Amino acid sequence: MLLEVNDLHVFYGRIEALKGISFNVNDGEIVTLIGANGAGKTTTMRTVSGVRSVAQGSIIFDGQDITKMPPHERVKLGICQAPEGRGIFPGMTVRENLEMGTYVRGGNAVEKASDLEHVFTLFPRLQERITQLGGTLSGGEQQMLAIGRALMSRPRLLLLDEPSMGLAPMLIAQIFQIIKQINSNGISVLLVEQNATQALRTAQRGYVLETGHVVKEGSGQLLLDDPAVRAAYLGG
Amino acid sequence: MNLTQQFRDITRSVTYGPGVLSKLPKSARWSLGGMLIIAFYFMPYWPNVPVLGWIINTPGTSFENVLTDQIMVFVLMALGLNVVVGFAGLLDLGYVGFYAVGAYTTAVITSAHGNLPWVASLPISMLVAMLAGVILGTPTLRLRGDYLAIVTLGFGEIIRITANNSNWLGGPRGINNIKHPPNIGPLKFTVLNAKPYWYLGLTVILVVLFVLHRLERSRVGRAWSAVREDEDAAELMGVDTFKFKLWAFAIGAAVGGLAGSLYATKVAFINPDGFLLQLSILFLAAVVLGGTGNMYGAIVGGFLVAWVPERFRNFDTRRYFVFGCILVLVMVFRPQGIIPRRGSAAGPRPVEGEAQ
Numbered sequence: 001m002l003l004e005v006n007d008l009h010v011f012y013g014r015i016e017a018l019k020g021i022s023f024n025v026n027d028g029e030i031v032t033l034i035g036a037n038g039a040g041k042t043t044t045m046r047t048v049s050g051v052r053s054v055a056q057g058s059i060i061f062d063g064q065d066i067t068k069m070p071p072h073e074r075v076k077l078g079i080c081q082a083p084e085g086r087g088i089f090p091g092m093t094v095r096e097n098l099e100m101g102t103y104v105r106g107g108n109a110v111e112k113a114s115d116l117e118h119v120f121t122l123f124p125r126l127q128e129r130i131t132q133l134g135g136t137l138s139g140g141e142q143q144m145l146a147i148g149r150a151l152m153s154r155p156r157l158l159l160l161d162e163p164s165m166g167l168a169p170m171l172i173a174q175i176f177q178i179i180k181q182i183n184s185n186g187i188s189v190l191l192v193e194q195n196a197t198q199a200l201r202t203a204q205r206g207y208v209l210e211t212g213h214v215v216k217e218g219s220g221q222l223l224l225d226d227p228a229v230r231a232a233y234l235g236g
Numbered sequence: 237m238n239l240t241q242q243f244r245d246i247t248r249s250v251t252y253g254p255g256v257l258s259k260l261p262k263s264a265r266w267s268l269g270g271m272l273i274i275a276f277y278f279m280p281y282w283p284n285v286p287v288l289g290w291i292i293n294t295p296g297t298s299f300e301n302v303l304t305d306q307i308m309v310f311v312l313m314a315l316g317l318n319v320v321v322g323f324a325g326l327l328d329l330g331y332v333g334f335y336a337v338g339a340y341t342t343a344v345i346t347s348a349h350g351n352l353p354w355v356a357s358l359p360i361s362m363l364v365a366m367l368a369g370v371i372l373g374t375p376t377l378r379l380r381g382d383y384l385a386i387v388t389l390g391f392g393e394i395i396r397i398t399a400n401n402s403n404w405l406g407g408p409r410g411i412n413n414i415k416h417p418p419n420i421g422p423l424k425f426t427v428l429n430a431k432p433y434w435y436l437g438l439t440v441i442l443v444v445l446f447v448l449h450r451l452e453r454s455r456v457g458r459a460w461s462a463v464r465e466d467e468d469a470a471e472l473m474g475v476d477t478f479k480f481k482l483w484a485f486a487i488g489a490a491v492g493g494l495a496g497s498l499y500a501t502k503v504a505f506i507n508p509d510g511f512l513l514q515l516s517i518l519f520l521a522a523v524v525l526g527g528t529g530n531m532y533g534a535i536v537g538g539f540l541v542a543w544v545p546e547r548f549r550n551f552d553t554r555r556y557f558v559f560g561c562i563l564v565l566v567m568v569f570r571p572q573g574i575i576p577r578r579g580s581a582a583g584p585r586p587v588e589g590e591a592q
Binding site: 080098 | 461464466474579580
């Protein structure tokens with residue numbers, strides 16, 4: 001098991017956002033967390049990447065307890081998040097943004113070049129924009145940049161927070177295709193999505209979150225077929 | 237296309253001159269830079285040059301003294317504050333505190349409570365200021381934005397008020413007889429002759445510029461940009477944001493301490509009135525005016541903020557009106573500063589109206 005989250009409790013001030021969430025991600029898997037706004041999806045993601053601290057519970061990555069580890073050290077272990085929305089560096093060029101992804105590994109020019117090459121095969125659009133400033137890209141391109149930047153760190157577990165948010169329908173299909181492609185290279189993916197149908201089709205397993213609890217879990221297909229899930233998240 | 241826009245386009249083409257410069261062959265750039273540096277070493281003589289002299293000279297005060305007591309200090313302070321505000325994006329409103337720590341350290345160890353040689357005062361002042369930066373930064377750099385600004389504001393005042401109320405630091409009377417640098421050949425460091433201090437100060441500025449330039453291009457510099465652009469994203473990319481913010485604070489403080497030390501040795505006398513809050517604001521104005529995040533901008537900004545009020549001294553108290561007008565005009569026509577940092581227009585706090 002690559003990631004194991006046990007009984008996670010997280011507070012924002014006095015409000016309990018996560019009320020004992022448990023889930024896991026196996027090596028090589030795509031796992032999705034779905035749920036309505038405010039269910040705790042993003043909080044869960046931020047807790048796994050380490051930006052939010054944990055009140056109770058534990059996070060185990062590859063057999064190591066990382067519950068109290070600061071985020072920048074988790075990156076070294078191979079957990080990398082592409083943050084929600086515009087989490088890129090707006091004043092840096094596309095190239096500089098991507099190179100920030102290799103920050104933890106230090107500078108090996110050859111490795112960097114081949115990683116860049118790899119990102120550009122996934123996102124040819126980024127290559128066209130390589131000298132442009134991140135802040136001047138369109139929303140979809142910024143999303144690609146955030147994912148590409150995370151890939152540059154050579155993660156073992158890629159955390160994707162709402163990768164389809166604000167994208168045109170055609171781009172959404174493309175992004176999910178790319179997620180599958182990334183996964184086929186051996187990178188495990190934890191995916192948080194509002195777009196539940198697409199997410200469940202892409203993922204091997206899924207968890208349904210409701211107001212800080214996991215209310216259902218199972219394979220992607222099982223959840224897609226579940227009448228209650230259909231009614232609540234997939235539009236009937 | 238309105239008038240403002242036209243003005244911007246004109247000024248833009250003027251200040252993107254450095255961009256054109258970078259296209260010149262290396263040898264041409266080096267010789268141009270070298271000539272500029274030599275010209276700056278002759279700056280105390282600039283008032284004797286026709287036309288340029290009329291523009292640059294400061295009526296009513298000795299230009300030499302303006303050069304050392306104001307311009308040298310402001311350029312160094314702007315360079316140091318630019319590390320904190322421009323590179324790492326941390327708003328520090330109490331930067332005068334480090335200047336004071338540097339000046340008082342030099343005063344204490346060479347006059348009030350010690351008799352150390354002048355050479356020792358520079359590194360010791362830098363170290364003490366750096367330590368002050370770490371002490372202030374360790375608890376406060378967990379704060380962000382406005383909160384950090386308020387805490388640093390308090391720090392600047394604490395240092396000044398402490399000096400004012402401490403007999404050991406001379407209280408309101410301050411400390412005098414601060415050591416001058418020893419004479420080097422024909423260079424006589426006395427109160428009456430400011431030129432040698434300018435040669436010393438300019439040399440220090442060049443060294444600081446070189447070191448900061450290297451830092452900016454290094455891994456540390458990249459971490460600073462990432463923190464400035466988006467602190468959360470930087471952390472998620474594996475940057476130990478707290479550590480690098482603390483480094484920015486410490487290095488900024490060291491440069492501030494250096495400026496304070498140089499100032500103290502030049503004027504030989506300091507008291508708490510030389511370290512008012514107003515200075516922090518002016519240092520920040522210098523950085524923003526010149527172009528936050530651009531060192532050459534900081535130098536130009538530091539020069540202008542120091543020189544303009546002296547140039548218009550014969551306007552009496554209205555000289556600050558002139559100064560204010562110039563600040564407003566620059567901010568209208570060049571919202572990113574006189575020499576903007578590349579990418580600053582796409583930064584985290586975009587100037588929305590500018591795109592139209």
